[in-house]
Amino acid sequence: MRRTVLVAHPSADLYGSDLQLVESVGGLTAAGWEVVVALPGDGPLRARLEAAGAAVELLPVPVLRKSLLRPAGLLGLVVDTSRALPVMVRRLRSLDPAVVYVNTVTVPLWLVAARLAGRPALCHVHEAEDDAPRLVGVLLNAPLLLARTVVVNSNAAAATLLRAVPALRRRTEVVHNGVAGPPEPLPPVTAPTGPRRVVLVGRLAPRKGTDVALEAAGLLRAEGRDVVLQLCGTVFPGYEWFEEQLRERAARPDLAGAVEFAGYTSPTWPALAQADVVLVPSRAEPFGNTAVEAQLAGRPVVVSAVQGLREIVTDGETGLLVTPGDPADLARAVGSLLDDAGLARSLAAAGRESALRRFSRQRYQDAVTAVVERTAR
Template identity: 55%
Template sequence: MRLLVAHPSPDVYGSDLQLVETVRGLHQAGQRVTVVVPAHGPLIPLLEDAGASVEVMPFPVLRKAYLSLTGLVRLAAALTVFWVRAARLWRRVRPSRLLVNTVTIPWWILVARAARVPVVCHVHEAEDDQPRPVRLALTAPLLLATRVVANSRASRDVLVRTVSALGRRTTVVYNGVPGPESVAAARSRTPNGPLRLVLVGRLSPRKGTDVTLEALAEVRRRGIDARLRVCGSVFAGYEWFEQELRSRASDSDLAGSVEFLGYVAEPARELEQADVVLVPSRVEPFGNVAVEALLAERPLVASRVQGLAEIVTDGETGLLVTPGDAGDLADAIQRLAADPALAAELASAGRKDAEERFGAERYRDEIAAEVLG
């Protein structure tokens, strides 16, 4: 069987890396896979190594920039070109099935329907904070999909609350995250000794980077020598947010305690050196970084929100805090700083749980069965 996969980005963040595991699963199932992306980028060689051929074809991806009269005109112009390019690609690849790896490129679903081939949509988003008209616009096209796969119960619930008919065709397959070949031992710490904090994620209000800076300032006011390393680049259009973060980090109560590393291709090394990993997202449909931290056997503090609340069992495999609450986040950091034994206990239990529930091989088998079923 020839499969075509449409993916909205050539970058290598959470859903992008998850696509690599999807391709591995399909390749292991004996399928020939072609992935189409809108631009060149670092994801392409990873997909090729996983067994896919890759086509680069510019196509529009739904962004906030289109939510204006001028934006809609630009989108209409881009779609006019898209239909021609998509038809050419379709004739060249001749797929018998299409996988659309997001809700932000619904026109690909229409292409498959016009060609009368099955189409599966893999949902990585849970836009619960969006106005209902926006959620409806993103979700309604899924009614044209043959089946829908969601990466968490939270993602599925958002879909069903928006369009109840999707409940009958949507299944949940938790992401699968490859763990390190070996787990490096955590460094020994004394209670309230120097503390290394790490946050991996795009610079965006949704990821809660601003909350982390305020929590860090509070922890330092309490007398803990905590320092933060932030791994991630900014989303296009959110440059203002990065400027705000850098300005806040230069204030006297944080000066010298925050490092912005930009995009880090291999964040495993940063996680390995962390005393505590933070995932303070305000919205998080799943949270691959949280699983990566657990697999690295590092103490994890995450927001009690959406997919993160499905990954972490509070007080057993990590600590959960109220999203957007810097004081709650500071309390959790202080708790782990003061009790290295608790931190080690949570990290050990977290690793065992993550290996059982979020292993890559389990994911590859399950996603291939859903796409091909």
């Protein structure tokens, strides 16, 4: 008899946690589960989920955003919650899933609905807000006490979670993300015949360190290096001001014409194929799929020494670690790879081998399916 799992997710975009959900769904459907995914709105993720075998329903529910911390936002959250919760509970009772799988802590109302409907819940945590005030961390993670099982995507995320709510220790386990590689191996980096390309894939956001990458590119060009920085990503709604700042900085004389705003890029493999170096200069990163993608692409990667990125990259072996928020350190690391082709090749080869071994899709899908099975039992 086929069993059903309802998966709740906060967006229909195609970034890290969104794409990771596709892997989770693919593993569950392959294991015989009937998967229904509830999204708060439509978007490009829907087609990916349906291709993975899920049925998709649009159920508008409140999603936690920083804008809700303002008085007007809190009032709207209360109103939206009062409207959505009865609908969610009714849907759970009619669907009768064996498990409610809540993907990220930003849709905690599904945990409440699961409890009211008498269904076991699993929450897959993709966040690690270790720089947030302690009270914020407690409030953000306390709803996880309603979940029977909590999955986190790195040891760093687990540590952050358990500092906030120690009572979650016995129900929490770590499952590192699984990341798909290119359809076929990308060609190796060839000898440079023009500008050296440095690529950053990810949201344009302060926490992603996009501004740090621009300053590092400026320092590299000040040293006389012909470097072009390509930014593959867009901003969250409400962060348009940050993109304006980035574009203003990119227009200054030291970077004029040397920064490409490529917008949302999918698939990322053509951009990575052209990269001499890939950057992940995040100020916070619970895991870091883009670092693994760079490794799978066979490109040397420079990442911030923070959270989950430290679990992906071993400094000097599978990539280079740099001080978060430090453009000079980032520029130094990139320069060392541009100057030493042998080092760049060895890091790229070792990084690819590590990513294939440690972060395969099959390993991830098997682990997630096993957690869902245990939660159902």
